[in-house]
Amino acid sequence: MTMKLYYAHTMNPRKTCAVAKYLGSPVDYIRVDLAQGEQRTPEFLALNPNGKVPLLVDGDLHLWESTAIMAHLAVKAGSELWPAEAVRQVEVLRWLSWDLSHFARHGGTLYFEHHIKPLIFGRDEPTQAAVEEANGFYKRFATVLDNHLAQHTYLAGEKLSIADFGVGGLLPWANEARLPIEGFANIARWHERLMALPAWRDPFPEPLPAAA
Secondary structure (H helix, E strand, O other): OOEEEEEOOOHHHHHHHHHHHHHOOOEEEEEOOOOOOHHHOHHHHHHOOOOOOOEEEEOOEEEEOHHHHHHHHHHHHOOOOOOOOHHHHHHHHHHHHHHHHHHHHHHHHHHHHHHHHHHHHOOOOOOHHHHHHHHHHHHHHHHHHHHHHOOOOEOOEOOOOHHHHHHOOOHHHHHHHOOOOOOOHHHHHHHHHHHOOHHHHOOOOOOOOOOO
């Protein structure tokens, strides 16, 4: 059965599109125009009351949240992106939880202030207090990630998993988000490995607009 993956050219949908493309998942991609407010229409809210993307519709299942969608796609495909071993499953969950609580949380602030505000809302001036706070926290948690990657090829050991797709989700926008990522050599090498994957490098079903 073909699934429907609702997405936009933004951070969290990028993760799910990359996983779907990597796995060759049978999905129809449906782009949601955030600037036009398509995520707030009654038709979309009937599918996802949060009014956000990504959203995966698989039969009667309406699944939101990028981490859950990535896991669902991997499980359906029987892929090691969701490990078979319980101990590695816990490790994947640990890094995905860490990302949402720390790394993506503060990186997402920089992404919103420097990139999304002008792109979606037409506001060019970032909130300096928010930027300064996010920069400090981002460097702190980037150090944690960099130290881990000094000992491991991927986040959950030596095999690629949805943890890598999740935690790396913002790095393709490092310049636009002005992420303070300089000097973290292990993160850079890890992301180079991800960029070698065609599905990661070019995850969307159509070219990324120049403005994005």
